[in-house]
Amino acid sequence: MRIHRTVPALVLSLFVALVSVYIATLNASFDPLVISIIIGMFVGNISEVRELTGAGVETAIKLLLPAGIALYGTQLVFSELRPGILVGILCAAGGLFGLTLLLSRVFNLNQKLSILLATGVAVCGASAIAVISPLIGARKEDTSISVISVMMLGLTGMIFFPMLYDILSLSREEFNFLAGSTLPMLGQVRVAAGSVCPECVGEALKIKLVRVSLLVFWATIAVFLSGKEERRVSVPWFVVVFIVLALVSNFTRLLAPLMEYLKNGSTFLLSAALAAIGTSVDFDAIVEEGVAPLGVILFSWSMIILMMYLVRNLF
Amino acid sequence: MAKTRIIYRQILIFLVFAALIVVPLTFTIVKQVNMMILQEEREMSPQQAEGTAHREFSSKLLDQIAPFVFYILVMALMLSIFFSRRMLISLKGLQRGSQAMKDGNLDIQLEVTSDDELGDVTRAFNEMVAALNAKTAELKQKDVYVNAMLDPLWVVDEENTIQDINPAFTRLFGYSREQVVGSSIYDFCDERNAAIIRGQMEQRRDRGMSSIYELSLMGRDGSTIPVLVSGSPILSGDRIVGRIGILKDFRDQKELRNELQHSKEYAETVMDSIEDQLIVIDKDYRIVRANRRAVLESRGQVIGEFCHIAAHERGRPCWTEGRECPAQMVFITGQNYRTTHEHVGRAGERRFHEIVASPIKDAAGNVLHVIELIRDVTERMKHEEEIFNKNRELIALNSVASLLNKSLRPEEIFSKVLDKMIEMIRMDGGGIFFIDEMKREMTCQYHRGISDEFIKTMGRIRLGEDIPGRVAVSGQVLTTSDLSKDHRIERSIIKHSGIKGYCCIPIRGKERIIGVFCLFSFRVHVFSTEEVNILNSLGEMTGVALENVRLYEKMRELYEQQRRRREEEQSQILSISTKLGSALELKDVLGSVLDVIRTIFNADFAWLLLSDAEGNLVLKSAAFPTGGGNEVIYPRGVSSIEGYAVDRKAPTVIADIRAETKFFVSPVLSHLAAQSVIAVPMHIGDKTVGAFALYYVGLREFREEELHFLRIIVNILAVSIERADYYVRAIVEKGLSDTILQSVADGIMTVDRSSRIIAVNKAFERMTGMPAPEAFGLPVCDVFRYSVENMDFRLALGECMEGALEGRRASMEADMVSASGYVIPVLISSSPVLDSAGTVTGVVNLLRDISKEKEMDRMKTDLIRSVSHEFRTPLSAIVGMTEMILEGDVDDARLRKYLHTILSEGVRLSNMVSDLLSIARIESGKETLRRDVIDVNAFLGHLTGSFSASIKQKGARVGYDVDAVRNFVGDEEKLTQVLMNLMDNALTFSDEGCIVEITVKRRDDILEIALADNGWGIDEADIPHLTERFFRGSHKDKVKGTGLGLALCSDIIRMHGGTMRIESAVGVGTTVLLSLPYKESI
Known part of the structure; x- marks a missing residue:
């Protein structure tokens, strides 16, 4: 019963992930994780598909998500951690994280959703949300809405940052920092930076990678914040693998030959997992949440950017 | 086609719409840019155009546009979500509401989230649900009523097919709802009942009204159940669409009807029985x-x-x-x-x-x-009448009996008994005849219904004659119903007087017939046996009553006599005791008392002899003078009748004393020649007082009561004598103790248990200023309230009295402010007054003025202080100088000087001691005055002679003036001491060449000796202290002395009963004036 449900769900997720990954290859701004969750949502809400997959989706998520998270460790790059940038990034990300949590409370969003949003905005968008959600036991609806909202935010930044570069007459370094520290997704950073100058891409990506590398830190805070009811100390196996892989890939050359595969594998598996999440989520629930999450993160994000601008002008 | 939902469609529409705008736009832009590039390329040279990158440009452009497209599409998605949200929530709410309604839950109220059409729909839904809810509740309520009905109910349609029934129907008839609904009502009844229903139906249908009729329907178990049907048509507009029938179980009513019939029959049976x-x-x-x-x-x-x-x-x-x-x-x-x-x-x-x-x-x-x-009730009424009559008789009888018991007057008894008799047996009149035994006649004394004239006509009836006379003799009741026709009575004065009914009843005393009752009636009266019996017993009762009355009167007379005698005796006793009590000196009244006693007992002589300590009988008093009292009449041992009575301790009566040889009669009575004597001893307790004797010249017999009376009188006499004796002694003792009490110098007040004063003495009056009569009865503490400073004193007094009331002696010292305002130190001593049983009945408080003791104490202390002080000075001089001499480091001249000083200090000490001893002797009272006849000239000459050395040394002139006084009596030695002291003072406290004058004068009984000098004089302030011991005036530094001289002088003069006065002025001189009582010779 379980297996014959699981197999279609697994197949569907993998298929959607495949399609998403393909679409993502079309343009840098397309994030496979986001695309797969959106496709998953649309597909999953077709009643026939839901009948087909049913409870199997849960199994699929349980299989795919930890695997994706474990492999995601390879994507962390510690080499770029330099004290000067680190402080700035920590300030920006910390500001985003804190402000988002604060505003979520003002807008009366539930706690797990607000943590997901904060992490998504502060770290690395969909992938961070995907990593955090099982750790804090978030609802699938919250995961979906936060993924979509964070992506929407990223897209907005991606479109408007080049304009800001011109209007505010930012230097390239400043722009790199802005893009790298405030845009949630890697692709968006690349597009935004690329539209300003091709040289900027590398710089901005470095900053972005530093942000990503701080995922472990934020994840710890997120778990700490959410875990008020159940203070379980046990660490899931995939987190251990995640950390081990992160350490191994950064400090050894053991995985160098496999690095590319592992990175793509993690993206693929996370996409599949999010596709499965999207499939299982009730669209109505997302609609009922409305655009409040988006509003919250947009507001906090704008505030941080404004603050950055003010700080830059003052010094 | 997949089942889609409105939201998806909307989102899809948004997305498609976005795509429809974005995709053509993108292509158009790309195409236009491409065209522009181609255009430019055409205008450019082919070489330039060769190898251009425009073909890569389109892909680059697409790369640039793609994010925007993606952005727009995602934006479209977000917008669609935003716009759909409200709608979705409303729709979901409605969906939930509908589902709940479907499940039968009508208590739902959806939230109206928007004000648009969906809001309206939600509101309409809410109203609909509310209306439905109300309706459902109403229907449920009605259903409850119908189901709760105790009576069955059916609803039928036009075809008389049952449409519905209630549970009561099932309960009564046993059919279930399913069995009944759809069947005809005629299926449940027989033909007869069916006809009834039809008839009712037609009637009702014609009239369109409800009707009530009785039916019998078949139950499920086949039984027939009588019911009362109350049917009403169900109208829909004007049309009858069915009927509703309420069927009332009539089984009980039928039973009731039967019971009613039974009851009726039963009631009739009861009535008939x-x-x-x-x-x-x-x-x-x-x-x-x-x-x-x-x-x-x-x-x-x-x-x-x-x-x-x-x-x-x-x-x-x-x-x-x-x-x-x-x-x-x-x-x-x-x-x-x-x-x-x-x-x-x-x-x-x-x-x-x-x-x-x-x-x-x-x-x-x-x-x-x-x-x-x-x-x-005829029989019962007859009995009642009989009982009534009996009752009336009994009442009359009872009233007569009570009359006889109550009344002691014969007239009242007879007249009332006659009245009662007449009333009781309803006669017209009657009379009472009394028998005169002496004359053997009868007279009518009381009568009713007959005139006085007729009674006079009847006059006296002889015993044995006429009817009353015969009855009085025979003692038998005689009755006749009709006198005129009675053959037994031929001769009677009343035979033809019109009297018919007649009866005659004897009045029986204890032994004889006293009289006769006669009753008559002018009607024929048949006397029943009961009446005769009653009359007979009435006659007897009256007789007995009459005898009782007579007995009572006799008793009363006797009682009166007795009472009179007693009164007489009491008045005599009273007069004697009054006399005895009126005077304390018995001697004054005893004679007359004896005379009264003598008179009471008609004696010729009476006397009272008392026993003295030796046992002699001494005459105390006699009824007439016998010559002096306290005369020994019968010495001890002489046999006398009085002595005999005293020894016997009983009255002794001698009928003829002359015949008795054993008694000696005092010669005092020899002239009396008495014959009968009665002697009554007088004793109080065991103590013999004496004897009282009455002598009669003739023979006299004594009745017991006379003897008794005499003993009472003699006892009174004895008590009076004894009392008088005690009283005299008590007065003497009282006077003595009063004198003692009053003469005590300390204040004494005696209080009772409630601390109220019952006795005080004179000293107390002096102290408090309160006369004894005022103090009596006052609470003790109030006596001292005249000064607020007596608070402490009162507290101390209270404390002492408290102690005394507890039975112990208590004493305290306290300062009391006396009535005159002086503060007196007082020693309060309280002692309990105990009665014979040892109970404290009061407290005697002794307030002793201890100011003198206090003063003495003070003086002693002063003396000791002064003596020690005065002795120390010379002693220290002696000791000091002696030490110096013994050390030996003294030359001869100084040695002599020291030894002189030691000598003079020693002499001074010696003088001081002898003065002190003299004073002490005088003050202790041990010193007695000698009485010498002093020759004044010699005395003064001797005085001046003894001072000649000093006079010469001082160059003084001493003169004396003796004014016609030669001698006087006094203690020469002591007076010499006085005058030498004074002389010494005069010479010592004067300058050289002083003048001393001694004057001796006699003024009446006073001898005045004045010694005047013109010396230094004394400070006025010192004069009052000069006679104090060890007082040294302002000259003490100049002259050595003991300070005791004048004190000694003063004491000696005081011993002589004289005074010493000192007058002095500083710089002028001093005069000492001695005044002594003058007596020329011993």
Whole structure:
């Protein structure tokens, strides 16, 4: 019963992930994780598909998500951690994280959703949300809405940052920092930076990678914040693998030959997992949440950017 | 086609719309850019165009546009989500609401989230649900009513097919709803009942109204159940669409009806079984119902007849004969009515009927009928009448008896008994004849109903004659119903007086017949046996009563005599005791008292002899003078009648003393020649007081009561004598103790247990200023309230008294402010006053003025202080100088000087000691004055002679003036000491060449010796202290002395009963004036 449900769900997720990954290859701004969750949502809400997959989706998520998270460790790059940038990034990300949590409370969003949003905005968008959600036991609806909202935010930044570069007459370094520290997704950073100058891409990506590398830190805070009811100390196996892989890939050359595969594998598996999440989520629930999450993160994000601008002008 | 939802469609529409704009736009832009590039390329040279990158440009452009497209599409998604949200929430709410409604939950209220059409729809839904809810509740309520009905109910349609029933139907008939619904109502009844239903149906249908009828329907178990159907049409507009029938279970009512029938029959049976007549009367006074007895009694048709005709056999109603008609009374009052009517029976006999009439009322309380119970009570009435008569007789008898018991006057007894007799047996008159035994006659003394003239005519009846005379002799009651026709009585004065009924009853005393009662009637009167018996017993009762009255009067007379004698004796005792009590000196009254006693007992002589300590009988008093009292009449050992009585301790009566040889009669009485003597000893307790004796010249016998009376009198005498004796002694003792009490210098007050003063002495009066009469009865502490400073004193007094009241002696010292305002130190000593049982009955408080003791104490202390001080100075000089001499480091001249000083200090000490000893001796009172005759000239000459050395040394001039006084009596040695002291002072405290004058004068009985000098004089302030011991005036630094001289002088002069006065002025001189009582010779 379980297996014959699981197999279609697994197949569907993998298929959607495949399609998403393909679409993502079309343009840098397309994030496979986001695309797969959106496709998953649309597909999953077709009643026939839901009948087909049913409870199997849960199994699929349980299989795919930890695997994706474990492999995601390879994507962390510690080499770029330099004290000067680190402080700035920590300030920006910390500001985003804190402000988002604060505003979520003002807008009366539930706690797990607000943590997901904060992490998504502060770290690395969909992938961070995907990593955090099982750790804090978030609802699938919250995961979906936060993924979509964070992506929407990223897209907005991606479109408007080049304009800001011109209007505010930012230097390239400043722009790199802005893009790298405030845009949630890697692709968006690349597009935004690329539209300003091709040289900027590398710089901005470095900053972005530093942000990503701080995922472990934020994840710890997120778990700490959410875990008020159940203070379980046990660490899931995939987190251990995640950390081990992160350490191994950064400090050894053991995985160098496999690095590319592992990175793509993690993206693929996370996409599949999010596709499965999207499939299982009730669209109505997302609609009922409305655009409040988006509003919250947009507001906090704008505030941080404004603050950055003010700080830059003052010094 | 997949099942899609409105949201997806909307989102898809948004997305498609976005795509429709974005995709063509992108392509158009790319195409236009491409065209522009181609255009430019065309215008450019082919070389330039060769190898251009424009073909890569389009892909680059697409790369640039793609994010925007993606952005727009995602934006479109977000917007669609935003716009769909409200709609979705509303729709979901409605969906949930509908689902809940479907599940039967009507308590839902959806939230109206928007004000648009969806909001309206939600509101409409809410209203719809509310309306539905109300309706459902109403229907449920109605269902509850119908189901709760105890009576079955059916609903039928036009075709008489049952549409519905309620649970009560099932309960009554046993059919379930399913079995009944759809079947015809005729299936549940037989033909007869079916016809009834049809008939009712038609009637009802014609009239369109409800109707009620009775039916019997078949139950499921085949039983027939009677029901009362109440049917109503169900109208829809004007049309009858069906009927509703309520079926009431009529089984109980049927049973009730049967029971009613039984009750009716039972009631009739009961009515018929009643022995009395029972009739029910309507408002026309006609009988509507009667029991069997009533029908039998009237022997005809009863029902419909008037009650008085049928029940009482009379042609007229009762009320025409002046009696209440019971039926009428009940109709008027509405209350039960009970009466007894007398009717005349068919045979003309009197019959009594007791009628009990009761109302029969309707529910409103109106009287519809009257039910009468008629009982024949003729027999009972006769018995009652008999009892009444008996009762009347008994009452009369009783009243006579009580009269006889109560009254002690014969007239009242006879007249009232006669009246009662006449009343009791209803006679017209009567009389009482009393027998005169001496004359053997009878006279009428009381009469009723006969004139006085007739009684006079009758005059006296001889015993044995006429009727009363015969009865008085025979003692038998005589009665006759008709005197005129009685053959037994031929000769009588009343035979033809018109009297018919007559009776004559003897009045019997204890042993004889006292008189006769005669009663008569002018009618024939048959005397029944009871009447005769009653009369007879009345006669006896009256006789006994009369004898009792006579006995009582005799007793009373005797009692009166006794009482008079007692009164006389008491008055005599009273007069004696009054006399004895009136004077304390018995001697004054004893004579007259004895005389009174002598008179009372008619004696010729009476005397009272008292026993003295030696046992002699001494004459105390006699009824007439015998010459002096306290004379020994019978010495001890002489046998006298009085002595004999005293020894016997009993009165002794001697009928003839002359015949008795053993008694010696005092010669004092020899002239009396007494014959009878009575001697009564006088004792108080065991103590013999003496004897009292009465002497009679003739013979005299003594009755016991006389003896008794005499003993009482003699006892009184003894007590009086003893009392007088005690009283005299008590007075003496009281006077003595009073004198002691009053003469005590300390204040004494005696208080009772409640601390109120009962006695005080003079010293107390002096101290408090309060006279004894005022102090008596005052609470002790109030006595000292005159000064607020007595608070402490009062507290101390209270404390002492408290101690004394507890039975112990207590004493305290306290300062008391006396009435004159001085503060006196007082020693309070309180002692309890104990009675013989040892109970504290009061407290004696002794307030002792201890100011003198205090002063003495002070003086002693002063003296010791002064003596020690005065002795120390010379002693220290002596000791100091002696030490210096012993050290040996002194030359001869100084040695001599020291030794002189030691000598003079020693002499001074010696003088001081001898002065002190003299003073002490004088003050202790041990020193006695010698009485010498002093020759003044020699005395003064000797004085000046002894001072000649000093006078010469001082160059003083001493003179004395003796004014015609040669001698006087005094202690020469002591006076010499005085004058030498004074002389020494005069010479010591004067400058050289001083003048000293001694003057001796006599003024009446006073001898004045003045010694004047013109020396230094004394400070005025020092003068009062000069006679104090060790006082040294302002000259003490110049001259050495003891300070005791003048004190000694003062004491010696005071010893002589004289005074010493000192007058002095500084720089002028001093005069000492001695005044002594003058006596020239011893």
